[in-house]
Amino acid sequence: MKRYLAVFSLSLLVGILPARAEFQQIDLTIFGMD
Amino acid sequence: MTCAYAVRGALGKISGVESVEVSLNKGLATMKLRPGNTIGLGQVWDTIKNNGFTTKDTRVVARGEVVEANGKPHLKLTGTDQVFNLVPDPKAKQVFELVKKQIGRSVVVEGRMTPVAIEVQTIRDPEKGK
Numbered sequence: 001m002k003r004y005l006a007v008f009s010l011s012l013l014v015g016i017l018p019a020r021a022e023f024q025q026i027d028l029t030i031f032g033m034d
Numbered sequence: 035m036t037c038a039y040a041v042r043g044a045l046g047k048i049s050g051v052e053s054v055e056v057s058l059n060k061g062l063a064t065m066k067l068r069p070g071n072t073i074g075l076g077q078v079w080d081t082i083k084n085n086g087f088t089t090k091d092t093r094v095v096a097r098g099e100v101v102e103a104n105g106k107p108h109l110k111l112t113g114t115d116q117v118f119n120l121v122p123d124p125k126a127k128q129v130f131e132l133v134k135k136q137i138g139r140s141v142v143v144e145g146r147m148t149p150v151a152i153e154v155q156t157i158r159d160p161e162k163g164k
Contacts, residue, residue, distance in 0.1 A: 029090040030082055
């Protein structure tokens with residue numbers, strides 16, 4: 001019963017968490033001002 | 035201390051950055067970011083500028099939700115509340131047709147960055163292609 005509740009709670013939590021949204025990689029072309 | 039070392043160090047200090055590679059010969063800085071980061075491009079561009087360099091071009095890989103505003107698709111990065119227009123890349127216009135079908139869904143897009151828009155070159159499901 002406890003395991004069921006734990007799995008159910010975790011499933012519910014994952015379902016309401018916002019999907020991850022972010023930059024994963026940034027590539028910049030740069031030049032110097034010497 | 036070389037300039038490349040200084041730029042790499044400065045970018046690496048930004049919270050959420052996993053690794054930085056800088057090649058001044060190629061004029062390229064590549065930043066890989068940690069999951070859950072809240073990095074904004076403004077702080078990256080400012081860091082480059084504060085270290086004596088100018089950003090000529092920026093390309094990003096970004097994960098977010100496609101939302102519609104004024105009838106046009108945008109990418110919403112909820113971690114930072116940043117919202118970017120999604121526009122077609124002139125060399126990959128067919129990809130943009132896929133973008134319009136992803137409204138309300140989470141995606142990963144790659145493309146050239148402007149201050150307020152991403153020219154989409156590729157788009158994929160975030161759960162695939164890892």
